[in-house]
Amino acid sequence: MKIIRKISEVKKIQSNKEIALIPTMGAIHSGHLSLIEKAKENGSFNIVSIFVNPIQFANKDEYKNYPSNINSDIEILKKLKVDAIFVPQIKEMYPKGFSTNINIGPIGNVLEGKFRPGHFSGVATIITKLFSIIRPDHAYFGQKDAQQCMVIKKLNNELNLGVKIFITPTIRDNNGIAISSRNKNLNESQLKAAESLFKSLCLGKKLFDKGIKNSKYIKNEMEKLILKSEVAKIDYISIANFNNLEEIDEITPPTLISLAAWFGETRLIDNILLK
Numbered sequence: 001m002k003i004i005r006k007i008s009e010v011k012k013i014q015s016n017k018e019i020a021l022i023p024t025m026g027a028i029h030s031g032h033l034s035l036i037e038k039a040k041e042n043g044s045f046n047i048v049s050i051f052v053n054p055i056q057f058a059n060k061d062e063y064k065n066y067p068s069n070i071n072s073d074i075e076i077l078k079k080l081k082v083d084a085i086f087v088p089q090i091k092e093m094y095p096k097g098f099s100t101n102i103n104i105g106p107i108g109n110v111l112e113g114k115f116r117p118g119h120f121s122g123v124a125t126i127i128t129k130l131f132s133i134i135r136p137d138h139a140y141f142g143q144k145d146a147q148q149c150m151v152i153k154k155l156n157n158e159l160n161l162g163v164k165i166f167i168t169p170t171i172r173d174n175n176g177i178a179i180s181s182r183n184k185n186l187n188e189s190q191l192k193a194a195e196s197l198f199k200s201l202c203l204g205k206k207l208f209d210k211g212i213k214n215s216k217y218i219k220n221e222m223e224k225l226i227l228k229s230e231v232a233k234i235d236y237i238s239i240a241n242f243n244n245l246e247e248i249d250e251i252t253p254p255t256l257i258s259l260a261a262w263f264g265e266t267r268l269i270d271n272i273l274l275k
Ligand code: PAF
Pocket: 023, 024, 025, 051, 053, 056, 123, 126, 127, 145, 148
């Protein structure tokens, strides 16, 4: 496995296969592994980027505390026989005076964008940089970050970046909790309480499947379920049009039910798609 640390070294990659990029912020977990597996199935030359992108964190402490263990990441990725990893330096990605940022428009300002101002501008900027540096044919993202996937698809289309975007299903633990680097920060009782997120999404889907279309009613039932635990604090429960993320009163698929909640100091997100 080639370890590339400098942007100029990326140009030296020679492969007659298509290039796949799996962008990550490290702390590699089973969610990332499923992205890598999918890329392998497609038979491409697979590059995993590891870069904790400072400009996508609205909160400095969250950035400082973001889990990072580059040596163990390298070992895991070697075992997975990834072809190359790209581990750029902050100084090279954002040299002094760097000021460009990409504004994705309204879908970047709702839900996660509302609670984490600037987040999607940071994501869109780093993804544009990674696509420009690596020039991948394919790129892989997880459905857990549904809004991020929508932002990246829009960016890719509207700026004609020409990358084929693959979205892979959310990976969950045995209790339904969506796998995330942040889960490591939960203690036992918070982990137990966090199970309510996926349970409430399933409840939302079940009510819809039974014929209930009223978003307010469904959101209320979901909220009651999550707040059975005193540990949970909800940022939002959203029922929105899957194409533009505008909130809807009556469900007409495709609809995204998504939510974010705090368990102690840890904020988790999750979603389910109604087709
Ligand atoms: O989902 C993530 O890990 C990050 O937002 C991404 C896509 C690697 C951009 O920094």
